[in-house]
Amino acid sequence: MSAPALDVQGVSVAYGGGRLALRNATLALQPGRICGLVGMNGAGKSTLFKTIMGFLPPLRGQVQVFGEPVRQAQKAGVIAYVPQAEDVDWDFPVSVRDVVTMGRQGRMGLLRRPSAADRDAVQAALARVSMTDFAERQIGELSGGQRKRAFLARALAQDARLLLLDEPFGGVDVGTSEAITGLLSDLADSGRSVLVSTHDLGTLETFCDDVALIADRTVLTVGPTAQTLTAGNLARAFGGRSPLHDPARIPERALEVR
Numbered sequence: 001m002s003a004p005a006l007d008v009q010g011v012s013v014a015y016g017g018g019r020l021a022l023r024n025a026t027l028a029l030q031p032g033r034i035c036g037l038v039g040m041n042g043a044g045k046s047t048l049f050k051t052i053m054g055f056l057p058p059l060r061g062q063v064q065v066f067g068e069p070v071r072q073a074q075k076a077g078v079i080a081y082v083p084q085a086e087d088v089d090w091d092f093p094v095s096v097r098d099v100v101t102m103g104r105q106g107r108m109g110l111l112r113r114p115s116a117a118d119r120d121a122v123q124a125a126l127a128r129v130s131m132t133d134f135a136e137r138q139i140g141e142l143s144g145g146q147r148k149r150a151f152l153a154r155a156l157a158q159d160a161r162l163l164l165l166d167e168p169f170g171g172v173d174v175g176t177s178e179a180i181t182g183l184l185s186d187l188a189d190s191g192r193s194v195l196v197s198t199h200d201l202g203t204l205e206t207f208c209d210d211v212a213l214i215a216d217r218t219v220l221t222v223g224p225t226a227q228t229l230t231a232g233n234l235a236r237a238f239g240g241r242s243p244l245h246d247p248a249r250i251p252e253r254a255l256e257v258r
């Protein structure tokens with residue numbers, strides 16, 4: 001069998017030497033699958049993404065991407081990351097086209113000048129997320145949904161084999177949400193692997209092959225969506241406060257900080 005797209009083994013992480021933000025987390029994702037990452041605020045989802053990206057060095061454990069150490073995969077442009085909106089400096093003076101072109105950086109030569117192929121890939125990515133008309137706009141002048149689309153276009157332009165998306169559905173309208181799920185499904189159909197965090201439990205079954213439940217800074221369980229989204233697992237992940245049998249009816253307060 002080929003190596004998993006993503007293999008996180010027993011990873012523990014702390015910010016600035018403080019208490020553990022991730023404890024002994026283990027998760028594997030196979031090629032061509034979409035895995036939804038679900039858990040309460042503060043459970044450790046963003047920390048897991050940052051660890052996979054190599055921004056936070058693990059105290060223990062290891063991360064491999066397609067059988068390679070994460071640093072190597074990063075250098076080769078194998079991983080694309082769409083950060084949470086809060087993690088982006090929206091005052092940075094760059095246009096949407098600049099952001100999307102950054103997705104091509106790993107492919108550009110020493111001079112870092114985009115080739116015709118790079119420009120075409122950027123144009124195609126912008127069109128795929130319906131952002132062509134906003135290409136020259138500064139990123140700080142976009143709406144929340146347009147910002148998400150711009151960063152999705154950057155990931156598309158990169159043509160990465162593994163995509164990590166931290167809450168792409170937060171604050172977007174139904175149209176954008178459906179556009180994103182459609183895009184992710186197309187990517188998975190073409191063999192890409194996707195790890196996507198979301199608070200929208202109701203849509204997990206519509207587009208995620210797998211679900212990883214994360215709670216109290218570790219991965220509780222990961223597996224095929226139908227088998228994993230059980231009342232018992234949801235109760236464990238949401239501190240016993242999830243409504244049984246109907247994940248779509250999880251109350252808002254179950255998603256708040258404990």
Ligand SMILES: Nc1ncnc2c1ncn2[C@@H]1O[C@H](COP(=O)(O)OP(=O)(O)OP(=O)(O)O)[C@@H](O)[C@H]1O
Binds near residue numbers: 217
């Ligand atoms: N920069 C930081 N410095 C110190 N601790 C942090 C930092 N960022 C997060 N943490 C802590 O690490 C733990 C995991 O946080 P993380 O941001 O990964 O949760 P999350 O699941 O992404 O939450 P949310 O759903 O609110 O985005 C929490 O206990 C949080 O308080």
